[in-house]
Amino acid sequence: MGRHSCCYKQKLRKGLWSPEEDEKLIKHITKFGHGCWSSVPKLAGLERCGKSCRLRWINYLRPDLKRGTFSQQEEKLIIELHAVLGNKWSQIAAQLPGRTDNEIKNLWNSSIKKKLRQRGIDPNTHKPLSEVNDDHKAPSGSNEKNSQGSYQVSNLDEKPEPPAASNYPLIDNPPPATHEFFLNRFVTSHETANKQPDSHHLSAGFLPFNYTQQPPPDSTGDLFFNTDSKSSSEMNPEYSNTISNTLLSAPPRSATVFHQNNWGSSNNGSNGGFFQTNSGGYPWGLLTDCTKSQNQINATVDGEQDYTKWNDQFLQVPFLMGKSSIEGKPEPNFHELYHGQQGVDIYNKHFQRISTSYGHFS
């Protein structure tokens, strides 16, 4: 029953990765990108399944991970996001640059949950335990529900008493838990991203980074955000369809393999380009796909494949989820925000993948 095919293969190593395996994987991806993960083990000389390689890279080896302990600000943000998104770890991770969903999930399960309970908050509902279970009397700390039905959480590392010790409220003036909250929050907290002189902005919200101007005519792999308030039908589907494919990987930040200069402009020389193709540079990420023959993959190795590159600015600015009108736990609704209309699911999917990818690689 339904085990992943890779698990059937014999002689595949499991368990912790050795430094030698790490080195092989790093060398391979640094040089060739991951392409199709299922082909990585063979090409990299690893006795692992592709899934294991992917996980090792995403959660541990990719160079843009922050590592280290979480700051109080990060913990606070995780709690806020969890209150709205629930256990959508990948979506939460998308808002915390350099952090992985696995890392956040571990933090939540090992630490934050406990802290919240100690402060009388049910970590599942984010309501006082007294409301969740009549047998539990919530402490008279700083986490009481306010008049709007939300609660405030003080610094979780502080002792619950006295209430005045609350030095960072969870949400200053907590609105209902909808994505409007995120719109408001991030627009203000990242407003500098909107001050780029050449930026185009969304009227209904924002995507806080510069967009490409127009895709170069010969580019096939560029990310293209049309920001001229056109409807989705006006957005060139040829380019929009490339979004998910171009955002799966990021270049290494290591100075030895990554040069900012190669990222800044589109390959037709115009400014404002985010991604660059057809101009050599550093292979990273989705260089190949599973539909290519081995010869084509080899051609990639020889440097004939288009490379997708990330703009460093993009990597540093959090992505934003769109407003959702769905009641209860909302789902990101990118196209509604972005295009002002519904029914273009592909944009939603792209958005989610972008958001996730951004979280993974920033």
Next chain:
DNA sequence: AATATTTTCAACCGCCAGAGT
């Protein structure tokens, strides 16, 4: 110092959706 217990977190598992055949 030795042992027991608890915590951390890297990795795995199973499921799902999408794409391709």
Next chain:
DNA sequence: AACTCTGGCGGTTGAAAATAT
């Protein structure tokens, strides 16, 4: 339509590390 393959996700496990006794 049914099947396979793949990537992605959230839940869970268990070895290693940290802490308590």
